[in-house]
Amino acid sequence: MTQGIYKVIKNEKLTETVYRMVLEGDTSALTAPGQFVNLTVEGCYLRRPISVFDWDDTTVTIIYKVVGEGTEKMSEWKDGSKADVLVGLGNGFDVAKSGDKPLLIGGGVGIPPLYGLCKRLVAEGKKPTVILGFNKADEIFCKEDFLAAGAETIITTVDGSVGIKGFVTDAMKNLDYTYFYTCGPMPMFRAIEKTAQGGGEYSFEERMGCGFGACMGCSCKTKYGNKRICKDGPVLQREEIIW
Amino acid sequence: MVNTKVDLCGIELDNPVIPASGTFGFGYEFAELYDINCLGTFSFKGTTLESRFGNPTPRIAECTSGMINSVGLQNPGVHGVIEHELPELKKVFGKKVMANVGGFTVDEYIECCTLLDKVDLIGWFEINISCPNVHAGGVNFGTDAKNAADVISAVRKVVSKPVIAKLTPNVTDITEIAVACEEAGADAISLINTLLGMRIDLKTRKPVIANKMGGFSGPAIMPVALRAVYQVYDKVKVPVIGMGGVSSAKDVIEMMLAGATAVEVGAANLVNPFACRDIINDLPATMEKYNISNLSEIIGGAH
Known part of the structure; x- marks a missing residue:
């Protein structure tokens, strides 16, 4: 995981509620598809966890749905604005x-x-x-x-x-x-x-506090013991999931 | 050159900054992000005799300048902590750590603390008699002066290390509980644990938290915490550890002026994993700005 200030280089509307945002900055912490980033939104205390759509050496692209106050504010971010982002969270797909x-x-x-x-x-x-x-x-x-x-x-x-x-x-x-x-x-x-x-493999969603394994806010029980969706997930193997 | 050192129950801290229990795990995961030896110490994840999963999810709700958690003391149990967590921590932390212990009966506190007392890495016990998220048989030790004193005196008798009583603000008069704990042998008082709070989702018209209510923390509660520290400092002779919404070096100084010998940082770690490192780095310049050369000299300075 890395923390950094990222530059919004594109933030476009895909449907009535879904947006695509391209952020420029350090992507070295991304190691697997299915990982997520956690963005600071001005006026919101907790960060907003959003899954990674794609990334390359200098950009990370996220696609998010406006579901509340935080994502609504994100949808208003202009090109060139800056965002404090934790990058490379979660395990990702195997x-x-x-x-x-x-x-x-x-x-x-x-x-x-x-x-x-x-x-x-x-x-x-x-x-x-x-x-x-x-x-x-x-x-x-x-x-x-x-x-x-x-x-x-x-x-x-x-x-x-x-x-x-x-x-x-x-x-x-x-x-x-x-x-x-x-x-x-x-x-x-x-x-x-x-x-x-x-x-x-199933990639799960849960309300998170920190997004990096510290608060135990998003824990779930699995056949292999308790797991944190943010750190040990969000991807769980089919055989370990308790339905 | 400024001096950030403080003495906490006979153990010198390089600085008064202590990540609060439940926001820093057992430390080693943060050690992947920065050298945690810069900390004064930290209070590890609240540990109980038996392992616990905790409460159902959702356990987290957001608030204006804060958050609510209802984790419910999820932890691997004292044996798991001693066998797995603390050896991992020892690889990356060369200082004494604060053992945060919770329980449901006095005997559980005694057994858990007795086992942990033998661990060299542990410098202090922080006895959690204030978690708002667990209610075993309706007992909430921290809201009754006699019950609080019973736990503290029982633990005090069986351990060799300093005992810190961690208090809840969800009482009519926190100083009454603090005094009872001091009389029961507490070597220090830490406060405040979270405030009982809740949020309701307008779409579902139900509480956001599965357990309905949870502990409210974050910058929004700092004035309440500061007031409680100020009040307790007036009534007890033992050191006070202040916490509640602390997020900056300025907040640390403010808490110390209210009467805190050391300061715990909680929710801020969850928003910025580097929060404590940043606060420690900012302390010297902030001290200079306010003409403080020796941090320990400002403790209780606002009285």
Whole structure:
């Protein structure tokens, strides 16, 4: 983990509530897709944890949904403004476990961390299939990014306005995959747990105090003992999760 | 050249800055971020006889200039602390550490402290009789002068190291509890633990915290903490450790002027993991700015 002052070089609206922000600064602490950053927002006491969409040597890109006061203020940040950010938090996904044909399943604002994963899997010669679940057409984001990364990309919408009508699990049924990675809301996780075959990883969300393992605010019980979502997670292995 | 040293119950601290229990784990994870030997000492994660998971999540809520936590004394239990946590800490910390101990019965405090008293790394006991997040059988030792005194005198009898009583502000008169603890043998008093508070989510119309209420901390509570330290300093002869919202070198000096010999920093560590290091680095210049050459000389200076 590193702390630094980062420069906002882009902060653009993707949908009515979802934004993409590119921050410039030290990214050396990012070691795996699925990690997150923790941003200070003026007027808010606690930082805001946001998962990493992608990163390179000098920039880190995050995609976030406006859900409250903090993210609303973030959405108003102008290009060139500065932000105090902790970078490289959490464990991230284990790319090495993917097998040749991994399945990536994202629901809503759980989708962004899967992009960095997808890119790295493709770079290693794997053939990922991606299922992106949304409620309706105008909430869709990131589809082009996954297509450009070279992944077979399936869209599901609850209202059937685009792609397969229904939930991500409706798209999973006839797929053949070696391993799965998922991030999204709990009801989606429960449905995936019933549907999915073989090994996989789930990236969890929890209300955090510090984001780096100090406060024990985001603890959960697993088959391998108590874990902190922020430090020992957010990614947990399928076999250790207590549902 | 300014002097930041203070004496806490016969042990000299390089400076009065002490990360508060529950905001610094067992130290070694912060040692990955900076050399924690710059600290005066730190108070480790509240330890109980048995391991505890703590309360259900969500355990955290945000407030204006502060936060609420309802962790509920999650810890690996005293045996786990002695066998795993303290050996890890010893690799990175060359000073005496403060052992923060919680309990549900007097016997539990006695057993836990007896085991920890044998650990050389430990310099002091900070007896937590003030956690707002656990209520075993309705007992809250820190809100009743006699119960508080019973715990402190029982621990005082079985340990060789200084005993610090950590008090709750959630009482009518904190000085009454402080005096009872001093009379029971406390070598110092630390205050304040968190204030009982809550938040309600307007969308769900339910409390944000799973346990409904939790401990409110952060800069918003500093005036309350400062007042309590000021009051207690007037009533006891033993050293007072001040805490509650301290986030800067100026806050440390303010707390010391109120009567604190040493100052604990809590919530600030969770927002800025380098908070204590930064405060310690800022202390000399801040002292010079306010014409302080020897920090220990300002203790209680506002009285």
